[in-house]
Amino acid sequence: MTTDATSLLAGRVALVTGAGRRVGRAIAVALGACRMRVVVHYNGSAGEAAETARLVEAAGGSATLEQADLTDVRAAEQLVDRVGTAQPELFALINSAAMMRRTPVGETAAHDWDEMFALNVRAPYFLVQRAAPLLRAAKGIVVNIADLAAYETWPAYVPHAMTKAAVVQMTRGLAHALAPEIRVNGVAPGVVLLPEGWGEADAERLRSTTPLRRLGAPEDVAGAVVYLLQAGYVTGEVLIVDGGRHVRT
Secondary structure (H helix, E strand, O other), X not given: OOHHHHHHHOOOEEXXXXXXXXXXXXXXXXXXXXXXXXXXXXXXXXXXXXXXHHHHHHHOOEEEEEEOOOOOHXXXXXXXXXXHHHOOOEEEEEEOOOXXXXXXXXXXXXXXXXXXXXXXXXXXXXXXXXXXXXXXXXOOEEEEEOOHHHOOOOHHHHHHHHHHHHHHHHHHHHHHHHOOOOEEEEEEEOOOOOOOOOOHHHHHHHHHOOXXXXXXXXXXXHHHHHHHHHOOOOOOOEEEEOOOHHHOO
């Protein structure tokens, strides 16, 4: 991590939701490398979250663990309350927790719809709402993790794409509503990890149709988050990190 990032962010508190695995873990570790104090949120992945905390500390930061089922609004609010009591100088809220389910049209179940919207859309909104006084006091920032699906049409993932389109609009709206004290930005990753159940043939197809001719990595998303934490004159922006897929003709 750059010296500039470390000097700006060292000692600041960040809450990263869904930090037990995948992209959330990479973000938490990157913030640890900036010597931040990282609150590692998880729901069911206690062992993986403990490993994330170990990696954060190995990178140079400090870590605490917090469990909450964010599909329950009250549990989400209580998470923020616990963080605020322990570390009231909350500077960054990174909304990474999400679920992605294959739901072809004609096969979508109501419970899949409800659970995806509850975690992907409702949870980050109410987390931000609850955390706003803390973030305002710290002149802090929110970073929402969206998805390239917000900008493309994926026939087998229409509800998922709808949730991520909502995250993009939420980011824009909150940036306006919470300015000037709180900046709100987002990152929309392309293929940085294959969806569960996808294989090498899928990976090769994606590589061949990506302008940079390679897949990304969770660390690419983490780097974008670190940039946005430092970018003091950027708000309402969703940074697409996709190897150029969104500019294909």
